[in-house]
Amino acid sequence: MHEMPPRFAAASLLSVLLLCLAPGSSPEAADASRPPPGATLPAGPSSLGGTLLTGESPFKRDVEQFSGKSGLVRSGREILGPFADVAGKMADSLYGAVLPPAKSSLHWPFLILTGLLALALFIIRGGRGAKGADGREGRRGLLEYLLPRAIYAHPSARVDVWLYLIDAAVMPLWVIAFLGAIAPWVERTAIGALHRMFGASPHIPVTLGWRLLYGLVMLLVADMCFFFYHLMMHRTRIGWAIHKVHHSAEVLTPLTRFREHFLEAPIDAGFASVGLGAAGGVFAYLFDGGITQITVMNVGIFYFLYTLNGNFRHYHVSLRYPRWLELWLQSPGMHHTHHSTLRKHWDSNLGLVTSIWDRLWGTLYIAAPHEETPWGLPPQEQAAYRTLSQNFLNPFREIHSIIRGKAAGTTQPGSTAGA
DSSP: OOOOOHHHHHHHHHHHHHHTTSTTOOHHHHHHTOOOTTOOOOOOSSOHHHHHHHTOOTTHHHHHHHHHHHTHHHHHHHHHGGGHHHHHHHHHHHHHHHSOOTTSTTSHHHHHHHHHHHHHHHHHHTTOSEEOTTSOEEOOOHHHHHSOHHHHTSHHHHHHHHHHHHHHHHHHHHIIIIITTHHHHHHHHHHHHHHHHHOSOOOOOOOHHHHHHHHHHHHHHHHHHHHHHHHHHHHSHHHHHHHHHHHTOSSOOGGGGGOOOTTHHHHHHHHHHHHHHHHHHHHHHHTTTOOOOOEETTEEHHHHHHHHHHGGGGSSBOOOOOHHHHTTBOOHHHHHHHTBOSGGGTTOOOOSSBSHHHHHHTOOOOOOTTOOOOBSSOHHHHTTSSSHHHHHHHHHHHHHHHHTTOOOSOOOTTSSTTO
C-alpha cells in the first residue's frame, strides 16, 4: 500500500470523525449509504424542528454521503484500522455533549424548563432563593437570579466544561466495557438461575400497570446502586481521591453534574450494571422478555419525571420540597447541602431519588430553608483542585501515595474514609 500523504491522512481522519458524529452511525454504515451515481441527495432525516427535539443534526446525512462518495471513509478506516469503531463512538459521544440528545438533562427542552421553573420561583419568592458563589442566599434581580455572572464566569465553571467534554469522550469505553458487557451477562445469569429454580417463564401478560411498575422498579434500583456507589466514593480513601474532583466545584451549574474524573465513570457503571442487569433479568424472566418501559422523549417515564427538576441539583437556585416529603424524596436543594464545605454537611444526602437509604445509613440532613452552603473542598485541599490539570492529575498522585501508604491529601473531613 502506498504511503498516504500526511495532509490527506489528516483530512481523512477528520472526515471520519465528522461522519461518526451521527448517533448510531459507523464508518461501515456510512460507506454503505453511498448513493448510486447520478442520484439526488435526500433533503435530510426530517424537519429541522424534529431534529432539534431529538438532538440529531439535520446535516449529518449530507456529511455521511459526501464522505462515503468521496472515499474519505475508506481512507480513514485504513488509518484507524481496528480503532475505527471506538473512534466513531467517542466522536458520537462528543457530538452528544455539544448537542445533547433527549436522554440528557442538558437537552434544550430540559434547560428551557429549568429556566422557566427558576423564573416562576423568582416571581413567587420575590427574588429570594438563589445563592451566590459563596453559597449564601439573598434577594437578587432577575438576571442575577437566573444567570449570575459571578457563577458562570467563575474559573470553576470553566473547568466544568472541560471535564464534561473529557468525560463525554471516554464514556463510550466504559459503556462498552460495563453496560455493554457486564449488564447483559448479569441479566442472562439471573434469567438462567430463575429458570433452574422455578422452571419456564410464567409469561405474564404485559399491561400498562406492569410497564409502569417495571419503570418504577428500575428507577428505584438505580437509586439504590447510586447510593452505595456514592457511599463508597465518600468512605474509602481511593474513592474519595477520585470523587473529590466532583466536589472541587466551587460553584454549581448544570454542567457540574458531569464534573468528574474519568476514572469515576467505570465505578458508577459497574454498580449500575450489576443492579440494573439483575433487576432486568427478573422482569425478563417473568414476562419472557416481552416488557418495556413507558417512554417520554425516548427515556423511561419515571426518569423523565426526575429529569424535569434534576438540573436543580447542580443549579444555584434552591428548589426544596416540604420537610415531610424530603424525608422520603431527595429534593434538588438537598444536594446543595451535600456539596457544602461546612463540617455539619459533610457526607450527607448521598441519594439520587429517594431519601430512604440516607435515613437507613444516618446520612440524611434536611437543612433550614435558607441555610448557607458554601461549595467546594475544605480550604486546605481546594487550592490543589482549581485548574483542569490539577483535577486531572492529582487523583493519580493521591492514589499512588495511598497505595504506597503515604496518603498525601486528606479525605473529606468528617467522613470515615481516613479511618
